Amino acid sequence: MQALTRPIWPHPEKAGVVQVIDQRLLPHTLKILDLHSVEDAIEAIYTLTVRGAPLIGASAAWGMYLAACTAPGGRISNEWMEESCEKIKAARPTAVNLAWAADLLMERVRHLPEDETRISAMYAAAATITDAEAERCRFIGEYGLPLIRKIAEEKNGKPVNILTHCNAGWLACVEYGTATAPVYAAHREGIAVHVWVDETRPLNQGSRLTAWELGQAGVEHTIIADNTGGHLMQQGMVDMVIVGTDRTTYTGDVANKIGTYLKALAAKDNGVPFYVALPSSTIDWTLEKGREIPIETRNPDEVRYVQGKDDAGETRRVLVPPENSPAMDFAFDVTPARLVTGLITEKGVCPATKEGIAALFPLGKAGE
Numbered sequence: 001m002q003a004l005t006r007p008i009w010p011h012p013e014k015a016g017v018v019q020v021i022d023q024r025l026l027p028h029t030l031k032i033l034d035l036h037s038v039e040d041a042i043e044a045i046y047t048l049t050v051r052g053a054p055l056i057g058a059s060a061a062w063g064m065y066l067a068a069c070t071a072p073g074g075r076i077s078n079e080w081m082e083e084s085c086e087k088i089k090a091a092r093p094t095a096v097n098l099a100w101a102a103d104l105l106m107e108r109v110r111h112l113p114e115d116e117t118r119i120s121a122m123y124a125a126a127a128t129i130t131d132a133e134a135e136r137c138r139f140i141g142e143y144g145l146p147l148i149r150k151i152a153e154e155k156n157g158k159p160v161n162i163l164t165h166c167n168a169g170w171l172a173c174v175e176y177g178t179a180t181a182p183v184y185a186a187h188r189e190g191i192a193v194h195v196w197v198d199e200t201r202p203l204n205q206g207s208r209l210t211a212w213e214l215g216q217a218g219v220e221h222t223i224i225a226d227n228t229g230g231h232l233m234q235q236g237m238v239d240m241v242i243v244g245t246d247r248t249t250y251t252g253d254v255a256n257k258i259g260t261y262l263k264a265l266a267a268k269d270n271g272v273p274f275y276v277a278l279p280s281s282t283i284d285w286t287l288e289k290g291r292e293i294p295i296e297t298r299n300p301d302e303v304r305y306v307q308g309k310d311d312a313g314e315t316r317r318v319l320v321p322p323e324n325s326p327a328m329d330f331a332f333d334v335t336p337a338r339l340v341t342g343l344i345t346e347k348g349v350c351p352a353t354k355e356g357i358a359a360l361f362p363l364g365k366a367g368e
């Protein structure tokens with residue numbers, strides 16, 4: 001199979017089918033799933049078959065295409081598209097890309113004739129969003145690269161140690177990644193980089209997905225238990241932190257995978273720069289305060305069980321705590337802007353402030 005660089009694409013031969021990498025099974029199994037309906041797309045988003053803010057947005061867009069392909073009786077009415085749009089938006093609450101992409105496609109379709117024009121318009125719009133997210137991430141890499149290069153120069157070529165949390169790589173973002181884009185750009189340029197990969201409990205997006213991606217790209221990395229970062233920073237073993245985000249307020253507060261806030265606090269205490277990499281599709285232009293960001297809570301079984309490969313090579317899910325101990329699964333937390341050194345976007349690096357964001361995005365909306 002040709003090496004994959006994207007986690008979602010329209011089926012090359014079958015109209016009305018979208019293909020995705022099943023991220024629940026990585027790194028031990030690489031399986032491609034076919035999505036045939038808007039319900040399939042919603043389930044893929046909810047179950048984290050596809051995940052990561054930009055990919056969730058792209059999946060929402062392809063979900064709207066599938067909705068158009070499967071309209072009851074072939075009548076692609078506004079009512080049907082709106083119903084599909086609302087169902088897609090309800091799949092997960094935190095990443096703003098989901099609603100942004102679904103609403104964008106709804107606006108595209110609303111005034112078109114109720115015929116097959118709508119299918120081709122949804123296909124074109126979903127393909128455009130997908131390509132645009134990839135392009136935004138490429139620019140994030142270009143703008144983040146000088147930050148890494150400067151540290152490499154200060155260290156006289158010794159490896160730059162970058163800590164990241166969760167997976168904000170190409171699996172989460174269509175291509176390049178957000179947090180990983182500057183890392184890949186530095187690696188391509190021949191700068192020595194080493195990534196501390198937080199395992200990212202409960203679902204281990206770091207140890208399963210980021211480690212897999214970095215390994216495939218030949219980037220030096222080490223997986224660490226989630227609580228290790230503070231110690232490494234005290235020991236001078238982290239030069240910078242780069243993470244992604246699921247929603248950023250227009251004032252620079254950042255929601256990202258649970259545990260990000262603790263890394264930001266430790267970074268602040270140790271004078272380690274803490275950068276957040278994001279495409280403008282992840283900015284919520286309506287929200288001022290991070291505490292207004294809806295935080296997803298998920299099935300506590302995600303905390304109680306872990307999945308992995310046993311010695312016989314079988315993928316298994318095992319229970320860790322006592323059978324009857326209750327658990328809670330908060331999927332995200334909010335890092336206040338005051339803890340963020342800078343935002344790395346497709347338009348450049350800016351302070352995590354209302355003014356900094358407005359200077360890069362004067363129109364106050366995401367690029368399409």
Ligand SMILES: CSC[C@@H](O)[C@@H](O)C(=O)COP(=O)(O)O
Binds near residue numbers: 165167
């Ligand atoms: C560019 S991805 C940024 C975030 O979406 C990522 O860090 C993250 O928290 C993903 O969470 P997930 O629950 O796996 O969808």
